[in-house]
Structure formats: structure tokens, C-alpha cells
Amino acid sequence: TIFLDEIGELTNSAQVKLLRILETKEFFRVGGTTPLISDFRLIAATNRDLKESVLNGKFRADLYFRIAGTSIYIPPLRERPKDIPVLAYKFMMELAQSKGVSFGGFSDDALSLMMAYHWPGNVRELKNFVEKALLLSEGRVIRARDISSYFEEHSEFGRSLPTKFDSSVPSQLIFDNLQKIWEELKAIKMKLSEIETEKKLSSGSETLNIEETEKKLITSALEKTKGNKVQAAKFLGFSTKTLYRKMKKYGLR
Template sequence: MSEPRVGRIGREGPRERADGEPRQRVLLTLTDLEPAVRLNAQLEAQGLETTLVSPVDDVRATLRRAVPDVVVLTGALLDAQQLALVRMLRWDGIPTVGLTDVSDPTTTTRLREAGYAALYAKPIVPEEVASGIRRILDRRRLSQLTGLAGESEAIREVLVQIEQIAPVTSTVLIEGESGTGKELVARAIHRLSPRRGKPFIAVNVGALPETLLESELFGHEKGAFTGAAERRLGRFELADTGTIFLDEIGEVPPHTQVKLLRVLEEREVTRLGGTSPIPVDVRVVAATNRPLRDHVMEGTFRTDLYYRLNVLRIYLPPLRERPDDIPLLVRRFVAEFAARHDRPFHGLSAEAMQLLVSYPWPGNVRELRNLIESMVVLAPGREIRPEDLPAHLRESGAGRLLPVPVGPVLREGQRAEGRELEFIVRSLVELKLQVEELRRRLDDERAARLSAPEPGAVGSGAGAGLIAPALEAREEAPPPNVVTVRPGMTMAAIERAAIEAALRETGGNRRRAAELLGIGERTLYRKLHEYEGVAVPVTDDE
């Protein structure tokens, strides 16, 4: 079964060295020849595979042939084509390193916001840059190994913790809401530890009845209780020399907590109905969707067992705390399910992606993953639009954020050059905001000039008797439901006047006023809060 295209920038076969480890590739541009050649020599000396390309068009052609693990741009980092390339690479999950001629904080912040994973000021120290690239490669490999996708600082910290914790044998406690990927972390710790290749046993202790929990964990002898027709090994024995993952550890009943504490302290288990302790060499990784300290404070969890488990701790943040990672997760899940179900996927609109990013995701990554699978399977044969998303998601996320670029990485068969659209969209949004700010300032200056007429302009000289009555008439109060626009009024003032007139027309009914104005009721509600109230009593009655 062939894998459908979902917008990847390149395809290639397996990349493995003779020792079985994956080869890591670094692509360097020749925009600035001298640092590029020096860095290339240093990377090759460290055993990395490198490719030198120039100019940007050649970079794109190279990306279509083979996917690198890191791209290094050696100059012109603020060039529009370069920025578009960086954003394209970011949505494809490929980190970009920049060698910059300017190191002021403003430029550095702008470059990082554009998507550069790391920046180094020239003249560079090749050993320092190569070491930084090596760290990025290690983090990328760890992300692929664990399945934890994201560029947020919170996820980077989790990956670093996994790398530090894995080689030791200490007990680990993983805390995080349901659906954040706690079992992924536990499996990654096992795969990176010296116990790799040994058993990894996962037990959801919260899903087991209390009457069966001890038998599942510690095993039982034949005849230990009614129905025990034969000896059974417990999960601790099955995990001997390996790792046991105890999910929802906070749900363990008090009686079993005592026995579990003894297993952790003595490193031996006694089967139900047995008399002889059995030594076990097991690393314990526990997880809970509520802080275990809360269970201790409530008196439902033993303090001594808590401290025995909480030797090394990892906290997994919920998805709502790292919304910038959502587009990367969406792309990964789309690629996975399009290949699994052999379904083409035509992408998401910017508005649909906005809703995904702004939704709070109470079910976290699991909820997002399930939604993407349903979108791939039930795709309408065109780009996914807001109306194709579930109603609760549309209602929760509507109007929270400006549109975020989807990145054409999700569009089937689209050429790499098309990803410059994201840069154009962002530039247009920024330009629109700047134009609105400039217009506001001009309106304010014009209003100030009109409020301070030149001496003698009114009330003196020829024609003064005609001008003064005209100005007085202009200041007369308008009819109650008429909006009067005077020279120098700001757009905000005009908008507020229109809202107040609509409320007067509807007798203060917010719902009917919103219909009269042609806007949503929630938008009107937000505007009223911005104005800190209006001079019209507001109701929700029909």
C-alpha cells in the first residue's frame, strides 16, 4: 500500500549507518562562504553528513530530493525568501540554525519569532556552533523516539529530563492531565535506559477492581482464593530486569499501598497465598493525572509511599499551555492517519487551524489525535473549513485569535514554493495593524486641529455672522436613533455611536441590537466591555 502524499518536502529511503544508527544530515547554504566552509569541516570531523548548497532556489531543490535533519543559513537571515524558507522548514519539523551579522536584541527576537531554532553571531567559533547543532540533532532524535512533538520550552524541558533520567535506576513519578502522553514518556525512559530490550509492563491500576489488584501486581499461588485454579505470576515478576509502569497510582487503595511500599523498599514480592518472598529487579515509573501531593493532603495516599515514588519527577503540561505546538501535532497526525488509512488529505484552511489553536483541548493530545483521525477518514474531498469542525469546537474557539498560518505543509501535492504564502499572510496582518494605528493617530491629530480654530476664524471679520450660526447648528443634538459623523471622529467613536443608536432603537435588547448591526452577540458583548458600558440600559430579553 503506497503512502499518500501529505505535503512533505521530500521523500527518501531508509538512512542507516553500518552500525544501525540513523545517519544525520546537515544542509548548509553558501550565502557567506567563509563561515560555511569552516563549519562544514567541523561537522564532517564529527561524523555528520553535510551538503553545501546555494542559492535559496537550490536549497528548495535539495529539500525535494532528500530531507535533512538540520538546515544552516549562513547569511541574509532577514531576506523575505529566507524567512519564507525558515517557516516552511519549521512547519515540516526541521530546525533551522542562523549565522547572523547583527546581534542586537530586536533583530534576535524577530529572527526567533520567525522560526530560527538557534542563532550564532559572526565571526563564529565552528566548534561552538557544531556543538549546538549536535544538541539540536539529539533533541530531534529524542522527539522522534518518544513521539513527543513540539517546539515549546515546556516540551524541550521534558525531553531534557527524559535524557537525564533514563540512564539511572531511580523511581520516576510522571504528573500530568489525562491525554498528555504520560505512557509515551515512560516508554521513552525505558527505551533510553540500560534496561532497553528487557520487559516493559504497563498497568493501569485505576482500572483494576480492588479485589484483583493485588493478584495482578504480586501474583497468587494455586488455591489462594476461590477461582485460583493455578499459580499466576504478578506484573512485578513479569517485569523483572525491566520496567513496570503504574498508571493512575493515586487510585491504589490504602491496603495495597502498604504492600507496594514494601516491594519498593525490599525489592521483593510475596504472592497471594505464598510464604516465600521473591526478589525482583524492577524500575518503577508511576503516573497520576492529579498531583499526588493532593491525594496525600486528602489523606487517601500514604506519605511514606509518596516520598518513595517521588524521587525523580516529570511534569507534562496540558495542550492549552503550549498552543504553538498544535500545528506541528496536526501535521504529524495527518501524515500518520493519511498513510494508515490510505486517504488523501487536502489540508486545513487558516480559519480552521485558528479554531484548533484557540480551543482549550480538555482531552489534551489524545483528543486532538482522535479529531485529526476523524477528519482524515471523513474528509469531504476538499480543504477542511471551520464549518467542517465539531460545533463545540467552533463555539469555544471563535473570535479568540487572529488567523494563524496553516503552512502549506498540509496541502496535498503543493510545491514547496507555495509555503511562502504563510510569510505573506503574516506580513499583510502586520501591515494592516500598522495602517490602523497610523490612521488612528491621524484622526487624533485632525480632531485636535479642529477643536482649536485659528484666531478670528469665527466671530470676527467678513462672513462671521454666517459661520457662527452654522457651527452652532452643527452642534445641535441629533435625533435619538441617528448617528452623526463629525470630522475628526475616530473609527472607534463612530463604532460606539452606532452601537448606542442600535441599542436605543431596540430598547436596550442586546440580541436584537446585534442582529440590527449585523454582528454576533458575543462580539457586541465584547465591544460593550471595551467601552466600559454605554449610556443605554442593556437587556437580553426578546
């Protein structure tokens, strides 16, 4: 499987080469003279409207119809604000573990600011923002006053972007779903607070042990899902295989 990101940015010459490879399954190594054959599956992504690009002559119609077998539309982040807290905590956990630093999470007012912002850079911008906030927080809970300057500096980028809402969805249903997410996030924050308190009492250190935090979160997720490992893995952002591996690592059942 080959994944090509931002396929809409390909030059015309690159589009011709890609189309030939897709049709013949043949390609040449750089500097090579012997054709090589490869049978592969192509997955491509773009933030452009390729149909419009075809009409404007910026994207080849034959290549478009060659790759447009199955299309999945993922709305921009500004159209799904309820995903922002979930993604932010997922990125925070991943970055904290990879960098070996502690994290205190986001306060409610900080999450409200994040959900009100348009995120013109979509998920990439959110991940970069979370990384910056994590490094500057030094393990503290990130509050609105800590991040408000970012949104003030970048507010002009997102103001002209349209936001679509599905009026057929009852407002009460939207509220209930948001409330459920808030409660889950608060539960995670409480767990983190308990762990941090225990660490301070036992060793006087303000640095959270990442593995202990992860173990606590996995235990909490399993409790919430009544032992359903598929749902627990989905809640934590893991694959089921990864969850089983981590459960074995921490001696969980």
C-alpha cells in the same frame, strides 16, 4: 522499566502493594506462593496534584516520597497552544499511515479554532479528535466549518479551566515562534498539495500514496535542516534511528 499511567487513581490497597514491591523488589504471580524478585525502574504519570492528594489523605505519603525522586511537569495542552498544530499533524500522519487512508491537512481557520479550544482531555482528546476528523474528511482539507460543531458541543467542558501565561516572555517572541510554526505547516501543506496534484494527473486517483507522502516530507525536512538528521527527525516526530531506517527504505541520503 515499568510505566504506570494515572498512578494517582490507585486504591489504598494497591498503593500498599506497590510500596512493598518498590521497597523489597519482591512480588507474587496471581495464584502463586513463591516470591519472585525483579529489579526495575518505575516511571509514573498522573494528572492529579499528588501533594494535595497526600494532604487530603487520598495518596500515601510514604509512597509519594518513594516515587517522587525526579518530577517533570508537563503543562496541559491549553497552556501551550502553539503545540496543537504540530501534534495534530503528527497524529494525522501516524493515523493515515496506520489506517491506509489519505489526508489533506487542516486549513488555517481550522487550526485557529483548534488553538482557541481548551482541550480539557489534553493530548488524548486531541488525538481522538484528529482521528475522527481524518475519517470524516475522506482526504479533503479539513476546514473550520467541518469541525466547528465539535467545539460547540464541548465548549462547556473547558470554559472553567484556568490558563496560565508567562508574562515575562515578550509577546513579540511568542508571535515569532508561532509565525515560524505556521510557515512550516504551510510548507507541509503545499508539499501535500503538490503530491496530490501529481497523483491526479498521473492516475486520476484522489487517494494519496502514504509512502510517497512520507518520502516527500522526509526530503522536505532534510532540506529545511540542511541535512541535519537529528533536527529533521525531531521536526518529523521520529527517533533518529527511525529516520535512518526510512531514509534507507526510500533510497535517501
